[in-house]
Amino acid sequence: MSKNKLWILLFAFTVMASTMNAQDKTSGTAALNVHQHTMAAIAALTATGNMQQLKSALNAGLDAGLTVNEIKEAQVQLYAYCGFPRSLNAIHALMAVLDERKTRGINDVEGKDASPVTGTADKFETGKRTLQQLTGKEEIGPKTGANAFAPVIDTFLKEHLFADIFSRDVLNHRQREFITISALAAMPGVEPQLQAHIGMGKNTGITDRQLAELADVIEKNAGRAQANTLRKLLNQPVSPVTQPDMMVRISEIEILPEHLEAYKTILEKESSESIAIEPGVIAIYPMYQKETPTQIRILEIYANQAAYRSHLQTPHFLHYKTSTLKMVKSLKLVDMDAIDEQMMPVIFKKLGE
Numbered sequence: 001m002s003k004n005k006l007w008i009l010l011f012a013f014t015v016m017a018s019t020m021n022a023q024d025k026t027s028g029t030a031a032l033n034v035h036q037h038t039m040a041a042i043a044a045l046t047a048t049g050n051m052q053q054l055k056s057a058l059n060a061g062l063d064a065g066l067t068v069n070e071i072k073e074a075q076v077q078l079y080a081y082c083g084f085p086r087s088l089n090a091i092h093a094l095m096a097v098l099d100e101r102k103t104r105g106i107n108d109v110e111g112k113d114a115s116p117v118t119g120t121a122d123k124f125e126t127g128k129r130t131l132q133q134l135t136g137k138e139e140i141g142p143k144t145g146a147n148a149f150a151p152v153i154d155t156f157l158k159e160h161l162f163a164d165i166f167s168r169d170v171l172n173h174r175q176r177e178f179i180t181i182s183a184l185a186a187m188p189g190v191e192p193q194l195q196a197h198i199g200m201g202k203n204t205g206i207t208d209r210q211l212a213e214l215a216d217v218i219e220k221n222a223g224r225a226q227a228n229t230l231r232k233l234l235n236q237p238v239s240p241v242t243q244p245d246m247m248v249r250i251s252e253i254e255i256l257p258e259h260l261e262a263y264k265t266i267l268e269k270e271s272s273e274s275i276a277i278e279p280g281v282i283a284i285y286p287m288y289q290k291e292t293p294t295q296i297r298i299l300e301i302y303a304n305q306a307a308y309r310s311h312l313q314t315p316h317f318l319h320y321k322t323s324t325l326k327m328v329k330s331l332k333l334v335d336m337d338a339i340d341e342q343m344m345p346v347i348f349k350k351l352g353e
Helices: 003-026 034-048 051-064 068-077 084-103 123-135 145-149 151-165 173-186 191-204 208-222 224-233 257-277 305-312 315-323 341-347
Strands: 247-255 281-288 295-302 328-336
Touching: 034 051, 034 068, 034 084, 034 173, 034 208, 051 068, 051 084, 051 257, 068 084, 068 173, 123 151, 123 173, 123 191, 145 151, 173 191, 173 208, 173 224, 191 208, 191 224, 208 224, 247 257, 247 305, 257 281, 257 295, 257 315, 295 305
Parallel strands: none
Antiparallel strands: 247 295, 247 328, 281 295
């Protein structure tokens, strides 16, 4: 065998071995890539209106390489699913994040702008064809259900959502369905629509593995209850909302009378932010004794010990702790345990148990 042939064989063997190693390394990798992970979080947080956490997700998405126009297009589309107010709030959050990043010398990639939707085709028929492609079903016969009861909603859906929006070219149909599923999975009370879009998403190429992994993204950004809603629709095992190390505590606090109003303002902000931002915080419910308003009681419930430890490190809790130190006359933390543990799943049923 000549030297040239030997080198060729060695080179071919090296390439094959490298390819096999690469396949071995990726066979167990995540189903969602970093773009999908961050876009799912952006969609979910846009839908829930969690602006503080959304800004963090926007930074993560931009750092991961999502273009400004890809994110903008997703937020524009989501007005059709979560309403103009939350869509507009999300767009304003993106503007603020981009301005802040520019001050730090970060110039994010603008990306391709959406091309004008052209053509002389009837918009209703265009939307109808798009919807049939997504569902894989031909629409025949008279209208039924809501479309028959309020025919104009069918017109709006087809002419605007599935013609005007889904005809835009920055995102393809698979990406748009992924964004839609992410948003609906984060919103309570929309299971029929979520189920329908899961089917459409699968028709565009979204896999069961990707949807199962999406549930984990939803859990992180919208809570375990919403993630369980998606898991049930996927026929996946749900995760228990009440965990063995769930933490229940009553904080007994006496406030100096001259600081009472200032303390209540700070506490109200801290408790509302904790519930809105932290999936592991199930309840922070402040109360006061009617006869003695300076006697404050706070019912605190955390999904687990890790959620509690994480809560203690959040900026809103640290601000509460440091700014109220001089206001507190006494503090007693009372950890509680359930007398009837069998009732806990019933109590937390609304959270998706």
